[in-house]
Amino acid sequence: MKKIFEIARWEYVEKIRTKSFIISLIITPFVIILFSIIPTMLSEDNPDTTRVFGLLDETNISFTDLNEELSEYKLKNHQPVYLLINLNVKEKSFDENQNDADKKVITRSIDGYILIYKMAKDSLRLEFRGRNFSGSQDITRFETALNNIALKQRLKANNIDPQIINFNKNRISFNQIKITDSGKSNTDFLSVFYTSIIFIVLLTLMIIYSGQMLVRSLLEEKSNRLIEILISSCKSEELLTGKIIGLTALGLTQIFIWAFIALVLTGINVISTNSLQNIPEILVYFILGYLFYTSLLVGIGSVVSTEQEAQHVTSYLSMILIIPIVIILPAMQNPQSDLIKILSFIPLTLPSVMILKLNITDITVLEFAITVIIMIISIFLTIKISAKIFKIGILYYDKMPTLKELKNWIFQK
Amino acid sequence: MLEVKNLYKRYKNIVAVDRISFQVKPGRIFGLIGPNGAGKTTTMRMILNIIKPSDGEILFENRKSFNDFYNIVGYLPEERGLYKKSKVIDLLLYFGSLKNMKRSIARNEIMVWLNRFGIKNLAYRKIEELSKGNQQKVQFIASIIHNPKILILDEPFSGFDPINQQEIKNFIIEFVNSGKILILSTHQMDMAEKLCSEIFLINKGKEVCSGELADLKKRFGGNHIRIEFEGNPDFLKIHEMILQYEIFSNYSEIQLRDSIIPSEFLKSIVDMTTLTHFSVIEPSLNKIFIDLVKQSSSKII
Numbered sequence: 001m002k003k004i005f006e007i008a009r010w011e012y013v014e015k016i017r018t019k020s021f022i023i024s025l026i027i028t029p030f031v032i033i034l035f036s037i038i039p040t041m042l043s044e045d046n047p048d049t050t051r052v053f054g055l056l057d058e059t060n061i062s063f064t065d066l067n068e069e070l071s072e073y074k075l076k077n078h079q080p081v082y083l084l085i086n087l088n089v090k091e092k093s094f095d096e097n098q099n100d101a102d103k104k105v106i107t108r109s110i111d112g113y114i115l116i117y118k119m120a121k122d123s124l125r126l127e128f129r130g131r132n133f134s135g136s137q138d139i140t141r142f143e144t145a146l147n148n149i150a151l152k153q154r155l156k157a158n159n160i161d162p163q164i165i166n167f168n169k170n171r172i173s174f175n176q177i178k179i180t181d182s183g184k185s186n187t188d189f190l191s192v193f194y195t196s197i198i199f200i201v202l203l204t205l206m207i208i209y210s211g212q213m214l215v216r217s218l219l220e221e222k223s224n225r226l227i228e229i230l231i232s233s234c235k236s237e238e239l240l241t242g243k244i245i246g247l248t249a250l251g252l253t254q255i256f257i258w259a260f261i262a263l264v265l266t267g268i269n270v271i272s273t274n275s276l277q278n279i280p281e282i283l284v285y286f287i288l289g290y291l292f293y294t295s296l297l298v299g300i301g302s303v304v305s306t307e308q309e310a311q312h313v314t315s316y317l318s319m320i321l322i323i324p325i326v327i328i329l330p331a332m333q334n335p336q337s338d339l340i341k342i343l344s345f346i347p348l349t350l351p352s353v354m355i356l357k358l359n360i361t362d363i364t365v366l367e368f369a370i371t372v373i374i375m376i377i378s379i380f381l382t383i384k385i386s387a388k389i390f391k392i393g394i395l396y397y398d399k400m401p402t403l404k405e406l407k408n409w410i411f412q413k
Numbered sequence: 414m415l416e417v418k419n420l421y422k423r424y425k426n427i428v429a430v431d432r433i434s435f436q437v438k439p440g441r442i443f444g445l446i447g448p449n450g451a452g453k454t455t456t457m458r459m460i461l462n463i464i465k466p467s468d469g470e471i472l473f474e475n476r477k478s479f480n481d482f483y484n485i486v487g488y489l490p491e492e493r494g495l496y497k498k499s500k501v502i503d504l505l506l507y508f509g510s511l512k513n514m515k516r517s518i519a520r521n522e523i524m525v526w527l528n529r530f531g532i533k534n535l536a537y538r539k540i541e542e543l544s545k546g547n548q549q550k551v552q553f554i555a556s557i558i559h560n561p562k563i564l565i566l567d568e569p570f571s572g573f574d575p576i577n578q579q580e581i582k583n584f585i586i587e588f589v590n591s592g593k594i595l596i597l598s599t600h601q602m603d604m605a606e607k608l609c610s611e612i613f614l615i616n617k618g619k620e621v622c623s624g625e626l627a628d629l630k631k632r633f634g635g636n637h638i639r640i641e642f643e644g645n646p647d648f649l650k651i652h653e654m655i656l657q658y659e660i661f662s663n664y665s666e667i668q669l670r671d672s673i674i675p676s677e678f679l680k681s682i683v684d685m686t687t688l689t690h691f692s693v694i695e696p697s698l699n700k701i702f703i704d705l706v707k708q709s710s711s712k713i714i
Contacts, residue, residue, distance in 0.1 A: 006510040014499055224494015229555065232461040232488045233511035395464065 003234040007242025012249050015213060024209055025254060029261050032198055050079050054087040054113030056101050058094055059124070062116065062149050069145035082141075087113060105131055114142060124150075196359040197328060199282055200352045204321045206254060207293045210247055211317055214294065215301035215310045218394070222305060227394045236391045244294050244383065251290045255283070278358045281368065285358075288375040289351025293317075295379055299386025302393030309400050324352030335360045344371065347378035385410055414438055415460070415563060415594050420469035422455055429455040431618040432469065437594050437611075442585065444609030444626075445598040448706050452618040453598050454491070457565050460596070461488055473563065484513045487561035491568045491598075493552050497541040501527070501551055504540065505558055512559035519558065526554045530580065549573060553581065563594045570604055582608065602699035612698070614705055621709045626698070633701045636669040638678065641690035648685040654678050664690065666700070 015021055055063055063086045073081040087101045104110045112130025119125050126146065128139060155161070221227040230239055297317070304310045323343070331340050335357060343349040344357060354371050357363055392409045393401075401409070415437040422430040430452045437443040447453050458464045460471055462482060470477060496504055502523060509519030527533040530550045535543060540551065549572045557564065569585070570578045585608060589595045599605050605612070612629055614621040622629060635656070641664045649658050649665065654677070658667040669678055675693050682688065 002513065003511055006507065010507045014496065014503075018498065220494075220496070225490040225492045226494055226496070228458070228461075228463060228490045229488060229508065230511065231463050232486060233483050233508070235483075395458075 003238050004242045004245065007234070007239055008246035008249065011217075011243055011246025012253075015217075015246070015250055016253065021213075021250075024205075025257060028202070028205055028209075029258050032201055033265075050075065050081060050083050051111045052083045052085060052109075054085050054101055054104065054110045055116075056087040056094075056097055056113055057116040058118040059116060060088060061153075062146070063088075065149040065152070066114075066145055069148055070141070073141065085110070102129065105129060114146075116146075196332075196356045197325070199286065199355045200324050200328070202258065203286055203289055203352060203355070204318075204325065206251060207290060207321060208314065208318050210251060210290075211293065211297045211301075212310075212314050214243070214247060214297050215304055215313055218298075218301040219304055219307065219310050222302075222394060222397070231394065236394070237387050240298055240383070240387050240390050243298055244291070247294050248287075248291055251294070252287070255286065281358050281363075282355050284372060285351040285354045285375075288372065288379065292347055292351070292375060292379050292382060295382040295386050299382070299389040299393070302386075302390040303396060303401055303406070305397050305400075320348055321352075324349050324356065327353075328356060331356055332360055345374060347375060347382075350375060388412070414474065415596075416472040416475075417456075417460065418470050418472070420456065420459060420466050420471065422452075422459060422464070422467050428618050430459070430466075433613075433615065433618075433620045434469075435613050435620075435623055437596060439592045439594050440589055441610040442589050442608050443594075443596045444605045444612045445596055445615065446600075446602075446605055446612060446702060447615035447621075451615045453615060454567065455618075456615070457488075457567060457596065457598065460563075461486060461565060484559065485562040487556040487559065487564045489553060489556040489564075489566045489569055491571070493549060493572065495540045495548060495552055495555075498539060500537055500539055501532075501543070502536045505551065505555055508555045509558045512561075514559050522558055522560075523554070526558065530554065530577075545572060546574060546577060550577070557584075557588070561593070563596075564588060565596045565598075567598045568600065569597065570599065570601055578604075602697065602702055606698040614702065616706050616709045619709070621705050629701060630695050630698075633696070633705065635696060636671055636673060636675070637694050637696045637700075638667050638669065638675050639690070639692050639694045640665055640667065640682075640688060643687040643689065645686075648682065652682070654681065666694070668696070 055066060057063060063084070067084045070082045070084055071080055075081055087097060087104070089097055089100070092100070098115065101110075101113050101115075105112060108131070112128060112132075115127040115129055117125040117127070128142065218227075221230065234242075297313075300313055301310075304313055327339070327343070330337070331353070334340070340353060340357070344353040350371055354363070388410045389406060392412075417433065417435050417437075419432050419434055420430055421432050422428070433452075433456065435443075445453050445456065455464070459466045473482065499507075502520075505523045506516060506519055509523065510516060514522070524533065524536070527536055530553075532543075532547050532550055535547060540548060543551065553569065556566070566585070569581055573581060582604070585595065585597070597605065597609060606626070609626055611624065612626050613623040622633070624632075646660055646665065649655060649660075649667070654669050654673045656668045656670050658665055667678075669675065679688075679691055
């Protein structure tokens, strides 16, 4: 036991002192905060000046109506968001008008224009022409306005008071509230999204980072034969366990420091308290996930004997770890899908998927218990298997062993 | 006493160590010698309990491998290296504690050793800041810091300048004189010849010969002379009394046929060349090594 402690202590103290660890400790939370703030800022980025759009309407009937519809949208200083100008010059042909309008766009005298073609059978074709694709918000507004106009004209033609359309404006929209057993409720989509993504990205980054560190340090020990001194001083199981404990302690230190940063940020209202409600469960998955990958990597890392192989190993690892991040969006749309169910039982993806699920749906005590037991059993088995690979792998200086060789190592008595 | 009995190790289709047996007595330096790839390292690893033999056993004081064994053995591997970013003192403390030393005791011991090797002032430096020679010293200290009962040194002199080689040699003699077990593996035959009382020569996993160095010399020595002369050495080529010879820059070592008395040979060559030196010599360990390895290799092939 004493030796395990000494090994853990060495791994912990020597790694925590490294510059790269300190840098990652500080930089990672900031990168994540940046990642979570920038998209929010981008999606809410409303321009604060009036923009000029043109209208070129072959039917020549909708300018006044559209102008009226668009005048509803106001900037903060009560100026209109859109200024609509009619580009239809009666003396010119439609094609000439369109050429002029395009020129105006290019010379930036207008931000873009709406083009309405008259088609056969009373139908219309719409185009938006601009230097850039306009924001989806603008297009939605234009669409709504034009649809309203069309509807009003139909209503008028059928002698119905077009005012009826105004009822439609008080549209009902859903606020999604997640109801949980504890009676707490979660807020909106974005907050769920970001809480999930923050934890999953954190876990991923931590595993990738410490995985690299682990593989590299094993490689160092192997290539300069330090490993031979180590295992002539203790059992390889002790060395393996010490390394796993040391690295886990390192990971926990990271988590606690980050948790502290998170608390400070909550204090100053950068992160909403709502998004921290599942913290104990999230931490359980987090630690189990970290422990699982660390034990897996000690085994895999021990067979690596060149820098190149180390890179291969860590890049394959990153690929597996990316899966949960890729599925965040589909998972949020359909948390009950089969794929999510399957992934939430595979130890490689379980922790991230469960962290995600914790935020989207309510998981039962049974589900929690089952997944935690799966993780604990997997960790136990992984350590057993890793120990077998480790024992031979650390003295193996040739090329990477084949899967068949690995199998032999694992089942060797 | 350390006993190796019928030690056998095979990897898939390769037999690395093929049923070798020997005894290492305390107080006597045991030289494990052989060409590259002979099975020396595998043998040492099995003694160190790093790898398990496929067959055979290793006994220390009549006991098979036991838990405390890790703490009484010291090992200096041939290829050197240390944690580059760590401080000398931290690293040595770590290795000491892995050998079950108390930290406070280890700290004192470390200082004593650093002092002996003249690098006490480097204790708080990082390994990477040390010169190569000083790194070697640290590694050597790491293998002996816990005062082991069994010490296995693989090429201990490589990388050291003559002054430090002397220091290492003094340590080795001091160590073994205190009644401990020391296995020395080296390619430096002159060092082995000076230090080892017993030799075990291994090639292709098999024992080639073993025993006391003096006995070996008698057994495999043959009839050796050394001559120095001026002029063309061609006369050696055709001389029928010569079994084999080797020409060095300013002298030649000659092995005569067993039946030849050296003085007869002297008489036969005085007219052939201008002789400046003639002496009867013992063959060097180097010579025995080369001959035996060549012989055994051709037998095995």
